[in-house]
Amino acid sequence: MMELELGSFPVEEVRSGSPGGYADGVLTVDLERVRARCLEDPRVAEVAVDIVLPGESTRIVNVRDVIEPRLKVAGEGHVYPAICGHPPDTVGDGVTHRYEGFALLLAAEVPERIRREVSAAATSIVDMSGPGAVTMYSALRYVALTIRLEPALDLVEWNETLLGAAHRAAGFLASYLRDLTPPEVQRHALDPVEDVLPRIVHVHTLNGSMVPGIGSTIYGYARHALPLLLHPNEILDGAIAGDAVVTYPGKCTWVQVNNPVLPQLYARHGRDVDWIGSIVARTRWGAAAEKELSAFQTVKLARMLGAQGALVTWNHGGNDLIEVMLTIQGLERARIETVFLTIESDIKVVRMVPELAETGAHEPPLLFSVPEADAIVSTGTLAPTTSLPAVERVVGGETVAFDFERPDLVSPAGGPLDLEELSGAYSPLFGHFDNYGFGTQSYFDF
Amino acid sequence: MVSALPPIALQAGGNRVVKGVKIEHVCGDPSLGPTGDAALRRHIVERCLEALATPVTTPTLFEVASTEEAAR
Numbered sequence: 048m049m050e051l052e053l054g055s056f057p058v059e060e061v062r063s064g065s066p067g068g069y070a071d072g073v074l075t076v077d078l079e080r081v082r083a084r085c086l087e088d089p090r091v092a093e094v095a096v097d098i099v100l101p102g103e104s105t106r107i108v109n110v111r112d113v114i115e116p117r118l119k120v121a122g123e124g125h126v127y128p129a130i131c132g133h134p135p136d137t138v139g140d141g142v143t144h145r146y147e148g149f150a151l152l153l154a155a156e157v158p159e160r161i162r163r164e165v166s167a168a169a170t171s172i173v174d175m176s177g178p179g180a181v182t183m184y185s186a187l188r189y190v191a192l193t194i195r196l197e198p199a200l201d202l203v204e205w206n207e208t209l210l211g212a213a214h215r216a217a218g219f220l221a222s223y224l225r226d227l228t229p230p231e232v233q234r235h236a237l238d239p240v241e242d243v244l245p246r247i248v249h250v251h252t253l254n255g256s257m258v259p260g261i262g263s264t265i266y267g268y269a270r271h272a273l274p275l276l277l278h279p280n281e282i283l284d285g286a287i288a289g290d291a292v293v294t295y296p297g298k299c300t301w302v303q304v305n306n307p308v309l310p311q312l313y314a315r316h317g318r319d320v321d322w323i324g325s326i327v328a329r330t331r332w333g334a335a336a337e338k339e340l341s342a343f344q345t346v347k348l349a350r351m352l353g354a355q356g357a358l359v360t361w362n363h364g365g366n367d368l369i370e371v372m373l374t375i376q377g378l379e380r381a382r383i384e385t386v387f388l389t390i391e392s393d394i395k396v397v398r399m400v401p402e403l404a405e406t407g408a409h410e411p412p413l414l415f416s417v418p419e420a421d422a423i424v425s426t427g428t429l430a431p432t433t434s435l436p437a438v439e440r441v442v443g444g445e446t447v448a449f450d451f452e453r454p455d456l457v458s459p460a461g462g463p464l465d466l467e468e469l470s471g472a473y474s475p476l477f478g479h480f481d482n483y484g485f486g487t488q489s490y491f492d493f
Numbered sequence: 494m495v496s497a498l499p500p501i502a503l504q505a506g507g508n509r510v511v512k513g514v515k516i517e518h519v520c521g522d523p524s525l526g527p528t529g530d531a532a533l534r535r536h537i538v539e540r541c542l543e544a545l546a547t548p549v550t551t552p553t554l555f556e557v558a559s560t561e562e563a564a565r
Binding site: 257333334335338366369372373414415416 | 497499500501504516517
């Protein structure tokens, strides 16, 4: 029904220059035109545009979102549909071009009144080299925007204005790929399966923000809603997008279109499984009855779809686990064999030594569990080093304040950072929660 | 304890768990207006007193009436 060709353009070098364009792995970016696209909205007061590369002694601070520039060159709709003025047409069909290993990064310092309104709007950082460079975000090449907005904007407008500027810039960068032939093309379709293979559904649970008007979106829709069936191609075309407020890594825009679960399931489709699609179910409902309802309706959908097996993923932490676990329980009781892919602990873990791991062995790593959750795959827990060295260059701001409970604990962004001392419940390393298993690091090397 | 998330409270071994309204407002409901909210809060407190007076041997959940019923 849906057929998506993803044309990938690997980026091995990023340079500043005019005119901009892509050729043979080299991306030349007209930084002034990128800046001009951001400034089209008069609410954008100031923009700095920087190229940031892996291996540099550079620290990016105040990371708000990471967006992979993509462009629809054939088929209906617009990548990242129904946000930032893009039309709401259903995506997932046709041809989409993308950069491989390159992204637009949005950095912005959070004004104090917004930090007071959303305590989780903390500072996240990406180190491009050294002991803090442990996530995949340290391996991407970036055009990084540092944006300051007019001071009067409220939370919702602040978020939308930042995302608007970032998506205009991303769209501009993607436009370089319009008339090019991609060196690599992957075809994605859920072709009918001839052999009798187990019918599998991906239950893609997705945090919804408890603060109204912000949070990750499905076709632009941020509010909590009952589960929805998405074709994986819709997700690959950007139907799920992040916000610019809470930089929880499982929510950024880049991770949605690069979610390794989707290509892995595609690789097995028609070979060992018959993949039905992804049920997207919101988590972090406020009332226990709402959590139950969401879980029950997710299970019902899976049953109606004839699922025999389910892969459950989540992108957050904390109480979201209740609806996730209730979903697993319901699926198993409906005789749908279920596997859960999860991080191992959702609180900050500093350097985890074997002794500490052993003494903590009796602590439940997950906040809530059900006996039916008997097949769990762990992606481990990123254990960043406790202190980061000084860096030569900082992008995204001048200072960092990691712990929202100690807002006056402000450090120079480029100096050495003692993460254990400076941070609160969560690690400030962007990407430290590896919900979908990008990384190879765990508590310690087993 | 009053908890908006009884499954966690019970799993952690809370002996008497009274079901609260919502994470955002555990012990009341501002959408009911001042009178309705006060009635609901009183109902929850009364349930807590009943729970305290009830002998239990394992973690036990005490339901409250629905928000609308309690507010009447």
